[in-house]
Amino acid sequence: MSKPKLALYWAASCGGCEIAVLDVEEKILDVAAFFDIVFWPCAMDFKYKDVQAMEDGSIDLCLFNGAIRTSENEAMARLLRRKSKVLVAFGSCATEGCIPGLANLTTKEEILDWVYHRSPSTVNENGVRPQPRFHVPEGELEIPEFYEEVRTLAQVVPVDYFIPGCPPQAPQIVNVLSAIMTGAPLPPPGSVIGAGEKTCCDECGRKREEKRIKRFYRPWEIVPDPNQCLLDQGIICLGPATRSGCGALCVKANMPCRGCYGPPPNVMDQGAKMISALASVIDSQDPEEVQRILDQIPDPAGTLYRFSVPASLLHRKRTQVTA
Amino acid sequence: MNQQQRFEPRIVGFLCNWCSYTGADLAGVSRMKSAPNLRTIRVMCSGRVDPTLVLRAFQLGADGVLVAGCHPGDCHYQEGNYKAMRRVLLLKRVLREFGIDERRLRLEWISASEGEKFARVANEFTEQVRALGPLQLEEAPAAVAEPQLEEVRA
Amino acid sequence: MISLTINGTRTEVREGTTILQAARFLEIPIPTLCYHPWLKPFGACRICTVQVQRPRGYELVTACNTPCEEGMVIQTDTDHVRQARRVVVELMMARWPNVPIVQKLAAEVGLEKPRFISEMRDEAPDACILCLRCVRICEEVVGACAIGYEDRGIKRKVVTPFHEESEACVACGACAHVCPTGHMKFEPEDYRGKPPEFLLGPNTAIHVMTPQAVPKVPRIDRESCIHFKTNGCQKCVEVCEAKAVNHEMTDQELEIEVGQILVATGYDLFDASVMAQYGYGRLDNIYTALDIERMLNATGPTGGQIRLKNGQPPRAVGIIHCVGSRDENYHRYCSRVCCMYALKFAHLIKERCPEAEVYNFYIDMRAFGKGYEEFYSRVLHEGVNVIRGKVAEVVQAGWSKQEEGTLLIRCEDTLIGKLREIPVDMVILCNAIEPRRDAERVARLFGLSRSPDGFFLERHPKLDPVATSSDGLFVAGCAQGPKDIPDTVAQASAAAARMLATIAKGVVEMDPVRAEINEEYCSGCRVCNALCPYEAIEYLEDKNVSRVNSALCKGCGTCVAACPAGAITGYGFSDLQLHAELEGLLAVR
């Protein structure tokens, strides 16, 4: 009997998810032994046309990391969807947009303008901007189109499973792959796998009190008590609105949770929930004082939606300006 | 702009059961005229209004959202309205970052006896949102019809 | 015990008993003058002289301050005794011939005319007879020592130190109270000629508030009570047989746990002086309805008689309805009770001053209740004038002697379409019933809502007029809106019945609108804990989850909105329901 076929792909992302796969250490050998790896550009030499040549549905499992930023990302997403029986959004970029998704708080025009013209390190005397197609004496050159916005994988193609995390933690990857390899029954499509059902607080060993916040601190403004809930100390920790599964790594390193495991099961919009929770526990009834306290959060959208802008209810900055 | 073209904004109002909803009721039984653009949802207290609901309303096509509760100190549940106030203040900052004019979200204190105030707020807010124009959030991303695989060069 | 004989009767008394006390116990009369039961015996007037048998003859002693001795034999009515008393009285008559109490004693001892005339003779009937009760009570009982006496013998005189107004005087009036001749007078400025309730403060240190007070028991007024000024007195404690007087009592703040509350805090009256055109507080003989209620009261200042300021009955009375009610400038609502009590006033004034003309000025006559219209026609038949029209102003009538004290009511009689000026000498303003001035505070305290007119809001005007929007909280009476006594009683009874029904049932039905935390999703972040206004959310340390006590939760939904884990379901207003509502609401363009 032939081995099940495995594909791994890397779209708009930092590459950390690929490293995370390697973080499973010697287990990778079991994976290599169990699967027939048919596509993994980061680790082995494959061409797109190899994939195009495969029969539709011939890949048994595809772990797709990265968001959809360019036309190339999108085309690959569609291609791999067609070729794969099970398509998994792997990591925060593919599931909810992640750091690349923060680009949705600005526009394509603003980005290109900054990168090719206004950034202090740019020297571009002729004001050149990349074009999708460009004629040179040798023929026509083509680069993928840079889209107006960043999308999650599921916003482009149907996705079977989601493995959250920036990046997904090695033990969780091992869990998922071992389950598949041992033939354990898979959860219903659309499920989040490789994560918990509770929130980061569940894995955090700090002592929590009733919350009443008079002042917010940024992590460098305070030496936090290592045993006390960071939020109780005024440090914005997204743990309460973040799915468990990472093992509360950041908080164990005395840094607040930034929310990379995405919203917990019943939450539609992680940032909105965090807005609600933070504002609720501010200890003041005077609008002016409340405003002063809130102003201690420098960039609420970037802080509370750090990993989830594309997947959020508003998903991107509104660009039209009406009368 | 002629009558047919006049933009009719869609506004969602979250009204607390004890004050603002009763105030709206009073406006009704007092035969006061208020803009039909305001579509109301009753909640027990303004403190029930989760920012998620506000964003969802915008996402579903509302051009403005009103959150109305009892006057400070009058909340039937003592302090729910202060929580609403704090959430709205933070939410407005986030809306700004998302390019949404913060005037599209309005917090008002309307007591059970202020039918007239309810009608005034409904009318004023409708006019304000009308002046701001349609929100026209970009549609949530949807998959492109046909994948163009040939264009992808290895 | 000591045994002795008085007028042949043997008796036993306790040691320290005086002869006077022993005699009074046997009901043997001995006249006294300087003696007073509250004071230490003084033996100054010697009118209480009695005869004590001694081994060699007898001795005359004063009964008031001589203690009984073992085996004493006492006579109170011998010739010697009578002779001695007569001389005492005779000397008094020589000096104070017109003082009633001295004259009375003279009659008792059979003295017609004194043989001598004192060079200090004082003919005043209220002359000071130097019994010094006043000085003694001020020192012994009151403890103020504000008065004393100077000089000796016939020149002795009761005075204040340096003959000046004494700063030590606490104005208690005890000296005047014990003075047997009325020489000592107690007339503080405020008290002269005014009925008690028109005084700023109560007039005696211990009194019943009003004849209708509930409970009808006396209370001590700290401001006037001597004990609180000098630490002395406490005579009331001595005389109260029930031992009910306790000066140690203070106001107490009690916390009483209850399950239901009926708010029946009533109303205030519109300040009639705000409508300056009606002259209240500016012109004489203009009264508010409440002043008149008091005047008509049999226990009131005039004993139920209608009187002008000068004590005369009025010749013409104008009763003005709707003062501050049904008025765009003040209260738009109708105060409901005024028309009927105004007719009641008209009826009573006609009854008590049949000579007087009575005019009622009304906008509409609202005789809405059972038997009310009948009462209205009865009053009409009694000859009361009713004029439909709002009074423009009340002015002083003029300056001629004849017109002195009369008032002029200017109004439009809308039934005959004429402006009229009606002279009266008394005006009664039926001022509006309005929410109590502390209604705002009370509303906050109980979490009540108020209707636009400021009265407390009932849950539903037709279907639930006694409950409020808070469970277990009811309203009745004028606190909920102007109404008369029958309506108040009906509403209050209904509220009481509702409360009793709950008590009888023994269980409380709660709205199913409640919050519940799903422990599978709660990670014990403790965001919700401090948010609940009812402290319904407890944190379970061992399970690291929070839990809602559904008996305490009122379902506000604050925690539901705040829970960052989406672990709390708000039944009745769940996320699912609200989002579905939103979808429906925005589905149509």
Ligand SMILES: Cc1cc2nc3c(=O)[nH]c(=O)nc-3n(C[C@H](O)[C@H](O)[C@H](O)COP(=O)(O)OP(=O)(O)OC[C@H]3O[C@@H](n4cnc5c(N)ncnc54)[C@H](O)[C@@H]3O)c2cc1C
């Ligand atoms: C001039 C006049 C004449 C009237 N004549 C008639 C008549 O002839 N027949 C008739 O049917 N009706 C008459 N009425 C109406 C009648 O007075 C009211 O219907 C009735 O008094 C209403 O009763 P209530 O218990 O609601 O309020 P109230 O009688 O005002 O009683 C309220 C009580 O609550 C107490 N209270 C207030 N606040 C507090 C608090 N915070 N804590 C504790 N206690 C508090 C007050 O001291 C008061 O004792 C007349 C009214 C007026 C003004």
Ligand code: SF4
């Ligand atoms: S806010 Fe939510 S997650 Fe946090 S303790 Fe309360 S119920 Fe649990």
Ligand code: SF4
């Ligand atoms: S719904 Fe309101 S009352 Fe109930 S537990 Fe939550 S905060 Fe408390």
Ligand code: FES
């Ligand atoms: S009940 Fe109205 S705001 Fe809370």
